[in-house]
Amino acid sequence: MEITKPLISEAKSYSPTVLNFDVVIVGGAMTGATLALAIEYFTDAGLSIAVVEAAIHDNSHPGYDARSIALSYSSCNLLERIGIWRALSHFSSAIKSIHVSDQGHFGLTEMHAQHDNFPFFGNVIELIHAGQVFFSAFKTAKNITFFCPAIVLSVEREQKCIKLTLSSGQALQAQLLVAADGTTSSCCAMVGIGHHEHDFNQVAVVANITTSMPHHGRAFERFTSSGPLALLPMSEARSSLVWCVTPLEAPKLLALSDNNFLDALQCAFGWRLGHLVHVGQRNTYPLILHQSTQLISHRFAAVGNAAQTLHPIAGQGFNLGLRDVIALAEEIASAYREAKDCGDIALLLRYQKRRTHDRDNTIAMTSGLVYGFSNTSIPLVLSRNLGLASMSIFHEIKAPLLQKAMGLIE
Structure with missing residues (x-):
């Protein structure tokens, strides 16, 4: 340049x-x-x-x-x-809500920026x-x-x-x-x-995903047995994928055809953004x-x-x-x-x-989040899902974590 x-x-x-x-x-x-x-x-x-x-x-x-x-x-x-933000904002996609869920379990919570009197929780920039x-x-x-x-x-x-x-x-x-x-x-x-150095024994698979339904500024964090899966809103009806899996799973996911990869991702993520229709270049890095x-x-x-x-x-x-x-x-x-x-x-x-x-x-x-949501111990699974469910009901439980994620408290 x-x-x-x-x-x-x-x-x-x-x-x-x-x-x-x-x-x-x-x-x-x-x-x-x-x-x-x-x-x-x-x-x-x-x-x-x-x-x-x-x-x-x-x-x-x-x-x-x-x-x-x-x-x-x-x-x-x-x-x-x-x-510098004014120039960056032209390329940003606002995160207006965050949906958190635990695959295969009842716990979930959803947070909306407007409910907390914020214009957004954050922004995603390529x-x-x-x-x-x-x-x-x-x-x-x-x-x-x-x-x-x-x-x-x-x-x-x-x-x-x-x-x-x-x-x-x-x-x-x-x-x-x-x-x-x-x-x-x-x-x-x-x-x-x-x-x-501490090895989490996870590998991140990253790619850009196009979905059949618009994301409307929704970000998703879904906890699976192999690690967290995040989809963040981007421009042009795309979402940015970070899928944390085991070191054994990562090369298998890279080797899949685009359609088979999207099928595997659909099973892990679900249908909250409709059909996953396209995946860009996939890359991995150890966590x-x-x-x-x-x-x-x-x-x-x-x-x-x-x-x-x-x-x-x-x-x-x-x-x-x-x-x-x-x-x-x-x-x-x-x-x-x-x-x-x-x-x-x-x-x-x-x-x-x-x-x-x-x-x-x-x-x-x-x-702590990595270990808390990767552990399959029944008492821990129950407690974290009760925690997610409680966050949906009691704002006082959700607020401190949300403020930390937004960088409002250090």
């Missing part, structure tokens, strides 16, 4: 000059791009920012592929704060459209320089700065390095930050909880999937990462207004303190 600023990494001859920035962000997909734009917005372009991205930003970029992302109500508001919006925003940014394609080869930390060497031959120096380079963050590894052992280190911070990668149940992953981004951007902006070092350890400690409670609670909630 053409951008107004030169792709420095494509220079034919390399200068030994070290390029100085205030902040270097490694990872230019949605999390890293949002952080760069948030810092620019909160500081009125007062800080110089470098974004280093390995993949060329086109329709095949792994951060902006055919998948969709569910933005919570709070996330939409956060993106509006930094001036990542490829999000990429177009963010790269357009980069074109007009005043103080963001984009290095692509480029890989960080080495990181060297000194007392008052951090230095990076790129695969292009360029050398960068900054006060702060932020890792937004995803689950297998090379930057975290380079500064000695490890991660805890493993990754959690970095630290959020910060000397002149270093991790955000988004580099800090934690969650199970997709309840759609909390990116929304949690966005709260990382905004908290860090606010702390950086505060330091800028006070003419302080934006990589100072006091700033980083404040960021860590702000994020620890929300991070731990959200990881516990999503992991």
Whole structure:
């Protein structure tokens, strides 16, 4: 994708000059791009920012592929704060109601945004459209320089700065390095930050589905014996599918013809959207909880999937990462207004303190939902279905979980 600023990494001859920035962000997909734009917005372009991205930003970029992302109500508001939501909203599909059910059991509940005086619970955006919006925003940014394609080869930390060497031959120096380079963050590894890992023994099958009945903004979360199945509303009468199955089932589902796959999905999901008439390209990815052992280190911070990668149940992953981004951007902006070092350890400690409670609670909630709804123990099946049924009757039971899902409480 053409951008107004030169792709420095494509220079034919390399200068030994070290390029100085205030902040270097490694990872230019949605999390890293949002952080760069948030810092620019909160500081009125007062800080110089470098974004280093390995993949060329086109329709095949792994951060902006055919998948969709569910933005919570709070996330939409956060993106509006930094001036990006209006452009994204043109490509969004509002979630106006959420239907939750347990396959083969009586428990179900349904939530409607208008009943709780909200315009929507969230919005679904296709990542490829999000990429177009963010790269357009980069074109007009005043103080963001984009290095692509480029890989960080080495990181060297000194007392008052951090230095990076790129695969292009360029050398960068900054006060702060932020890792937004995803689950297998090379930057975290380079500064000695490890991660805890837990395998849920599930694989997500993702695809776009066309249904015979319009979705009318309805999102569905259906719990099956092999894992949760979600259908989220999209444009053009489509829904975004995330179907969590066992590692043995996943390759069998990929090997099915489109018609046979739709038949299997129809059996698992039911007929609430009528006949499932078309499926797009199917992909899979293993579901493993990754959690970095630290959020910060000397002149270093991790955000988004580099800090934690969650199970997709309840759609909390990116929304949690966005709260990382905004908290860090606010702390950086505060330091800028006070003419302080934006990589100072006091700033980083404040960021860590702000994020620890929300991070731990959200990881516990999503992991608990996975185990609670994958367990076939009769007492647990009965209790969770009673819980779902009670949520349909008593708003006081439903409200806290709904507010957490919408990002209104941390």
